[in-house]
Amino acid sequence: MDYRLAVIKGDGIGPDIVEEGLKVLEIISQKFGHTFTCKEVLAGGAAIDATGKSLPEETVEVCKASDSVILGAMGGPQWDNLANGDRPEKALLGLRAALGLFGNIRPAVLYPQLKDACPLKDRIIGEGGIDIVVVRELTGGIYFGERGEGVGELGAYKYDTLKYSEVEVERIARRAFEIAMKRGKKVTSVDKANVLDSSKLWRRVVEEVAREFPEVELNHLYVDNAAMQLVINPKQFDVIVTGNMFGDILSDEASMITGSIGMLPSASLGTGKLGMYEPIHGSAPDIAGQDKANPIATILSIAMMLRYSFDLENEAKAIEDAIEKVLEAGYRTGDIYSEGTTLVGTKEMGRLIRGQL
Ligand SMILES: NC(=O)c1ccc[n+]([C@@H]2O[C@H](COP(=O)([O-])OP(=O)(O)OC[C@H]3O[C@@H](n4cnc5c(N)ncnc54)[C@H](O)[C@@H]3O)[C@@H](O)[C@H]2O)c1
Ligand SMILES: CC(C)[C@H](C(=O)O)[C@@H](O)C(=O)O
Numbered sequence: 001m002d003y004r005l006a007v008i009k010g011d012g013i014g015p016d017i018v019e020e021g022l023k024v025l026e027i028i029s030q031k032f033g034h035t036f037t038c039k040e041v042l043a044g045g046a047a048i049d050a051t052g053k054s055l056p057e058e059t060v061e062v063c064k065a066s067d068s069v070i071l072g073a074m075g076g077p078q079w080d081n082l083a084n085g086d087r088p089e090k091a092l093l094g095l096r097a098a099l100g101l102f103g104n105i106r107p108a109v110l111y112p113q114l115k116d117a118c119p120l121k122d123r124i125i126g127e128g129g130i131d132i133v134v135v136r137e138l139t140g141g142i143y144f145g146e147r148g149e150g151v152g153e154l155g156a157y158k159y160d161t162l163k164y165s166e167v168e169v170e171r172i173a174r175r176a177f178e179i180a181m182k183r184g185k186k187v188t189s190v191d192k193a194n195v196l197d198s199s200k201l202w203r204r205v206v207e208e209v210a211r212e213f214p215e216v217e218l219n220h221l222y223v224d225n226a227a228m229q230l231v232i233n234p235k236q237f238d239v240i241v242t243g244n245m246f247g248d249i250l251s252d253e254a255s256m257i258t259g260s261i262g263m264l265p266s267a268s269l270g271t272g273k274l275g276m277y278e279p280i281h282g283s284a285p286d287i288a289g290q291d292k293a294n295p296i297a298t299i300l301s302i303a304m305m306l307r308y309s310f311d312l313e314n315e316a317k318a319i320e321d322a323i324e325k326v327l328e329a330g331y332r333t334g335d336i337y338s339e340g341t342t343l344v345g346t347k348e349m350g351r352l353i354r355g356q357l
């Protein structure tokens with residue numbers, strides 16, 4: 001098969017990690033006989049520098065016409081305070097909205113080989129590792145609500161609003177239950193229903209959807225408690241479903257359980273097969289251009305693309321197995337390094353993974 005991919009390398013460590021991901025894809029194409037035709041397009045800081053806009057129309061058009069999108073990361077201090085109010089992160093939100101990618105799947109799996117990189121105590125990790133999927137609503141909530149500004153009693157103010165409609169909650173909840181049916185059959189819905197009306201609606205709709213999945217156990221947690229439970233008892237979780245901002249925060253927290261944010265891939269999906277695949281981390285300006293970034297989250301995101309958008313399970317599994325073998329052999333980038341392991345850079349980690357394919 002011939003697959004058309006839009007590739008957005010982005011800013012900071014983005015180009016380094018995406019290049020390693022594409023090299024892995026090249027081996028997959030040779031080994032399994034697929035063709036991946038990649039078209040590189042600009043978005044984020046790189047697009048601001050080249051075109052004056054964080055999300056050029058051409059980029060949206062190319063992404064829409066592709067079978068999937070691979071993305072590195074966007075952002076950096078040099079674009080934080082532009083006079084016209086544009087910033088790289090706006091491109092990310094714009095793409096998610098333009099492509100209708102309402103469901104963000106973020107699997108947090110602690111590889112047994114990385115137990116020493118996980119900051120939790122052995123008795124909390126326990127036997128059998130940790131395997132959680134965060135299902136984050138991606139095109140609604142406070143990220144996309146009405147915003148504004150004014151002057152009141154306390155002077156100048158700005159505001160953002162948090163709104164969720166029944167349809168938005170229903171479709172993300174259904175996605176979470178469908179995923180749970182293929183795993184541990186447990187969904188934890190995270191909200192702030194003790195304070196927010198939008199969360200009360202969220203909880204009601206999640207319960208309605210749950211009735212369609214009688215085999216799946218559902219429980220609810222307030223987000224503050226969920227943040228704590230992730231650290232004291234992460235093994236209670238199978239699938240976590242939550243809104244846009246809570247999901248952003250909890251998935252960074254969950255990523256540390258896996259040893260590093262550099263390990264967590266993600267798939268953003270809508271109703272069709274087109275997805276956007278990216279690591280959950282950012283552009284890491286502190287290590288950009290130093291061959292220090294962990295490319296595994298990006299390479300795992302490509303495995304997710306093969307599985308979710310193209311139904312290429314064997315190919316996805318081949319990548320995941322190769323990563324596990326490299327970890328088993330003791331190779332680590334700095335973020336997952338622990339005593340007794342071998343420190344390697346971004347390029348070398350990519351080369352080692354390709355060597356196992
Ligand atoms: N999806 C995205 O494009 C995305 C996601 C998050 C943040 N951002 C943007 O990235 C910029 C930096 O944000 P931040 O510093 O808050 O978060 P970040 O995720 O870029 O970095 C947080 C910390 O994790 C480390 N880190 C991240 N990815 C790593 C990797 N692959 N290997 C090793 N270490 C890694 C960084 O060095 C840093 O210490 C900001 O402009 C932010 O808006 C973009
Ligand atoms: C950069 C930012 C807009 C983005 C988000 O909050 O969604 C990022 O943190 C993520 O997790 O993908």
Ligand SMILES: [Mg+2]
Nearest residue numbers: 248249252280
């Ligand atoms: Mg985030």
